[in-house]
Amino acid sequence: MREIVTRREFLSNAWKTGFVLVGVAGAVTSWDLLQPLKTTGFGGKVRAIPAEAVPEVGVIDIPAARAYLVRLNGEIVALSEKCTHLGCRVPYCPTSNQFECPCHGSDFNRAGEYRAGPAPRGMDHYPVEIDENGMIFIDTSEKIDGPPRGAETINEPVSGPSCSSGEEA
């Protein structure tokens, strides 16, 4: 036997369904807003660039993280721009393919390993995460000490003139 629904019952059920849908949408929105932000500025996780955009050679400057991204033997590494001597910003010199501190002359290879000058160790680095979409996040809340002075682990000798002196390095 077919049940007959009155107009009053139909409208009542429609209103109840509408209230439930609005409640669910509100709960989902609230839940989403309460989640911690995935990215923050320097001092937290900084959204960088897609991993595929990091080249095999050279470096990528990520100013928001005050860090450089380099690819070394297929692995992506984030190097702190801050010199381990007295904290000057260390620029990358494309002609010599090394980092050269303008303050007191410390040099580091593309892996951030110590080469010359008063710096006590290689360049510090930050943990790197790559999300499910291939985006790189640099965790600037956790600085890891650079490697001690010693043998270089990459075979990339100085490739040309130094940027700081203009001389052949």
Ligand code: FES
């Ligand atoms: S601050 Fe870089 S060598 Fe002194």
